[in-house]
Amino acid sequence: MNVNAKQLTTFDYTRMDITTALGFFGQMQAKFESNSTLTAAMSSVWTDFTSARQGYDDAYAQARKWEQTEDIDNLDKLRDNAQSAFLNALKAMLASPNAAKAQAAKLLTFIRDKYSLDNSDEYMKQTTMTTQFIQEVESNTDAMAALTTTGLDDWFTDLKQKNEAFLAKMNERTEAQAGLQKGIVREKRLLCEAAYRNVVKLVNAMAICEVPAGLDFTTPINLLNAEIEHYRQILARKGISTGSNSGGDGSDSGTGTGTGSNENQNQNENGGSTTPTTPDTPSDPGTGGGGTSDGDEG
Numbered sequence: 001m002n003v004n005a006k007q008l009t010t011f012d013y014t015r016m017d018i019t020t021a022l023g024f025f026g027q028m029q030a031k032f033e034s035n036s037t038l039t040a041a042m043s044s045v046w047t048d049f050t051s052a053r054q055g056y057d058d059a060y061a062q063a064r065k066w067e068q069t070e071d072i073d074n075l076d077k078l079r080d081n082a083q084s085a086f087l088n089a090l091k092a093m094l095a096s097p098n099a100a101k102a103q104a105a106k107l108l109t110f111i112r113d114k115y116s117l118d119n120s121d122e123y124m125k126q127t128t129m130t131t132q133f134i135q136e137v138e139s140n141t142d143a144m145a146a147l148t149t150t151g152l153d154d155w156f157t158d159l160k161q162k163n164e165a166f167l168a169k170m171n172e173r174t175e176a177q178a179g180l181q182k183g184i185v186r187e188k189r190l191l192c193e194a195a196y197r198n199v200v201k202l203v204n205a206m207a208i209c210e211v212p213a214g215l216d217f218t219t220p221i222n223l224l225n226a227e228i229e230h231y232r233q234i235l236a237r238k239g240i241s242t243g244s245n246s247g248g249d250g251s252d253s254g255t256g257t258g259t260g261s262n263e264n265q266n267q268n269e270n271g272g273s274t275t276p277t278t279p280d281t282p283s284d285p286g287t288g289g290g291g292t293s294d295g296d297e298g
Contacts, residue, residue, distance in 0.1 A: 002209075007221070008204050018185060024231050034220070045199055049192070049196055049198070059184045072166070079159070083162075084119065093151075111136055130163045134160050
């Protein structure tokens with residue numbers, strides 16, 4: 001037994017924001033996996049951690065798919081512009097000195113007036129009305145001929161494409177929402193934190209007991225501690241205390257009630273990748289002190 005054995009540093013990773021925490025656990029897994037003898041010796045404790053980290057990653061990725069507000073807003077604006085362009089062109093054709101064009105425009109206006117094509121309507125009402133208008137025009141041979149007579153084909157086609165693109169994105173978000181249980185990211189993070197905590201306890205105990213015999217614990221622990229210190233310093237620069245120490249149960253035994261308890265900060269970021277950041281450029285961990293939120297999804 002070696003009571004002076006090198007120990008894996010513990011610190012309060014519960015104070016990381018949701019993205020940085022995911023990056024941290026991913027990096028720690030990668031560092032551990034460079035020593036297959038050590039991971040094999042940890043047996044089920046190690047597999048429990050890798051499974052929990054994968055669950056965390058999957059939940060995070062699914063939540064990111066839910067975040068498409070900016071895309072939807074942009075597609076709505078494009079659809080609005082296309083609708084306004086079509087209606088303005090149609091209005092102009094009503095005043096055309098060409099009798100055939102003016103008459104064709106009246107037919108299209110008659111169909112348009114059945115539907116409320118209003119850019120100020122809420123998303124799905126506008127989408128539904130626009131779709132119904134397009135379907136009626138396309139099902140009416142005279143109306144399709146009127147598009148050609150007035151030269152409004154391009155405006156009509158553009159409106160149809162923009163409306164379909166918007167609807168597709170809305171359906172994509174709805175499907176993602178349907179598969180995402182409220183609070184699933186926080187739940188999976190807490191499971192990952194608990195599993196990692198078990199890894200730390202086991203590795204430190206193994207180092208003291210020198211099990212398995214002959215395994216050099218100093219090299220892998222130094223590598224892992226360097227990674228931990230990198231993340232700890234990032235949080236420290238933000239004024240977030242992590243209670244770093246040199247082993248044992250220590251201050252990493254938090255319950256995820258720090259900044260890791262609320263996912264909204266990162267859920268509200270538009271776009272972004274589901275891939276956690278590397279240790280050289282981890283995500284901004286926020287302001288700490290429980291003031292940064294990255295938890296429950298609404």
